[in-house]
Amino acid sequence: MNLFRPLRHFALLAVLCAGAVHAAGDGAPQGSQATATAAVPGRTAIASAHFLATEAGHEIIAAGGNAFDAAVAVAMALAVVEPSSSGIGGGAFFLLHRASDGKDVFVDAREVAPAAVSRDWYLDDAGNPDRDRSVNGPLAAGIPGQPAGLVWLAEHYGRLPLAKSLAPAIRLASEGFPVDEKYRQLIGMRVEALRRHPDAARQFLVAGEMPELGHVIVQPDLARTIERLAERGFDGFYKGTTARRLVTGVNEAGGSWTLDDLSNYRVKEREPIRLRYRDHEIVTSPPSSSGGVVIAQILNILSVWDLKKMTAVQRVHLVVEAMRRGYRDRGIYLGDPDFVEMPLAMLLSPDYAAGLRASIRLDQATPSSMLPGSDNAPRGTDTTHFSIIDADGNMVSATLSVNLPYGSAFVPPGTGVLLNNEMDDFALVADAPNAYGLIGREANAPAAGKRMLSSMTPTFVRGPDRTLVIGTPGGSRIITMVLLGVLEFIDGADAKGIVGTRRIHHQYLPDVISAEPDALATETVHALEAMGHTVDAGRREWGNMHVAIWNRASGELEAASDPRSESGRAIVR
Known part of the structure; x- marks a missing residue:
């Protein structure tokens, strides 16, 4: 059109x-538009950015799950097969509608800044933004929220055990998926950044180069990380083995995370x-x-x-x-x-x-320079989205992200977790544009435990x-x-x-x-x-x-x- x-x-x-x-x-109460008929859909509609993720959602519906279980399956499958756009090392927003009582709720699983965060991390010696630090490597990464969001959906809204809904993603990570043209297009934008970090290069490149069409990407470390999440829920990612490996990997590469940063993460409804x-x-x-x-x-x-x-x-x-x-x-x-x-x-x-x-x-x-607000005049498909309506009328609209393609291009050793670069979504310098040309002020300045503003x-x-x-x-x-x-x-x-x-x-x-x-x-x-x-x-x-x-x-x-x-x-x- x-x-x-x-x-x-x-x-x-x-x-x-x-x-x-x-x-x-x-939160004004829902109006009469909410239900014009008592009928239910009777079937399930799922639309996502990758056919393997859509199929994962339908697999979980066929196993007795609802839209919220399917959302867990689709989100984690996308984390495996579309790593450029979202993942277990990123964040997510889930807008939910529960048909049984008409409840609409927004589940905020956005990343947060680590406790030690400082604007000085992202400035050069002259006090100007150092864009490399805010988009590449461990300093660029906020504390991930998507794993906690998926646990929240399963525990509060789903019908199936978390392990059941995560099974398709574990299978895709263990057995692999073939590289398509979109994978090559987006990884081509980040090859140099991925080469800087050995675990990221091994996971997504082939001998340091862009993989050929049809090459099968297998991610055993990521499979084991998802398995720990499936077995132990929140504690399987934010505490224990995964948490220790994340913190050690980030800090050895020049970042500053703590175990408390992870264990203190909370989903917000x-x-x-x-x-x-x-x-x-x-x-x-x-x-x-x-x-x-x-x-x-x-x-x-x-x-x-x-x-x-x-x-x-x-x-x-x-x-x-x-x-x-x-x-x-x-x-x-x-x-x-x-x-x-x-x-x-x-x-x-x-x-x-x-x-x-x-x-x-x-x-x-x-x-724009004539409007009150700024004296400065400074610019993807690096996020993903899926929509679900199930047979009972439950609904999920979910947008997930690691920010720029392949996030920070950093994978802490032994985790398979590609970390986001959402710290660039903070206003690191007032009125200085981020990677998308968006500006901000103190309302979106970084602070310990704070969520960066999103457009999702x-x-x-x-x-x-x-x-x-x-x-x-x-x-x-x-x-x-x-x-x-x-x-x-x-x-x-x-x-x-x-x-x-x-x-x-x-x-x-x-x-x-x-x-x-x-x-x-x-x-x-x-x-x-x-x-x-x-x-x-x-x-x-x-x-x-x-x-x-x-x-x-x-x-x-x-x-x-x-x-x-x-x-x-x-x-x-």
Whole structure:
């Protein structure tokens, strides 16, 4: 699809002008949209970034598990077969819906900073950011949260023992999986970093080089680490043999972890952000995700305009101006809710949006440097996502990450655990951009035990007849991709239409509109540039979205994986 070409899909963005959005971060009760019918799906839909992970989820469903057991299986299988994007050494957000009582909950298994953390770790002698330290090697890694998150899902929401749900991943790590083109593409970006660390090089390279297509990657150390997790739960990773090997390996390579850093890690259950748009309820991610707040702000800003009556240029202009302001506030205000007092009531208020809207001109771009917030003007598919709806109507939207491809490129000896480089997601220097060009301030400054701000935005949308489970990788572009996917769904698109839509993006800094090929007509690009926008259009595609849809009126289930990736697989069974 193409949202922004003239005379096509006017109605899609016209949903933005259907009245003010009402958003709440304090858990407004679910409305009547939550269940339009008593029917259950009767089958299970799973869409993930790798066919072996999707099959692992269905294997666990066939063994008597529910969506939450399947989520454990899919997540850990992805850790094995898609190591570039997520893993046992990273973190995750899980948005859950339990059908039996209608409970929606956000499970925050984001990484945290080690207790000894110091901004000085990431500065050169002149006090400038040393990007190599924040993205490569042990100093780049936060304390992993995904293993604890999987244990939490199994113990609090699943039907099956943890060991049963982890069995497919153990098998994949022990027996291996064949290298595909996506593996080669992403590892090609990190070969040099992986070569620095012998255990990482042995695990993912062949004689120090990129493996050939079809080469089988076997990970015996990772298999044994997953087995300890399966046998002992939380203590199997955060205490005992695995914990000692992680701490020893990190510290011998120049990092600074302690056994207490691991044993003190805790999963956080949080109330999702809820907002109503037209006749739909959107349930989305609260901080330490920035996604739900930014999406609510964008919709509030746009809600008063009748975009249907505007030209394609005016529509794109207004969407971009709303994105610009939402991302600006992301950098100023948002952080770990356990450490930072955030003005969420203000940020989610239609009245606050009206103030932001007042500075938007219909005929001219607002340079980001002109908005209060920063004097600096400084930029993936290095995360993963899956969506599940099971036969009983339980739902999981899960986004997982190690940050950049192959994380820190560091594996502590004897663990098979590829560690994340999420420390770069902190504001290590105020207003200095991270690897995605995102800026931040004290709200997202590193501190012992603090979660770094994320863009991951797992989301549910409930309309009168249909329910959507959606999310995507894509670094700083995650939020805008989910936003556009939500709008596609509200306008009636099916699963394939949502994942296939052409995308645009703006994130405040750098002050550039990014657009996929065919997202913007040539005449639209020229007109936007005449208004003062800088447009980077058509050079590459982005995203790897996976969605599931339940039509509660008809009982039909749909699932779709992004056509931009050949590895993804969506199966209804």
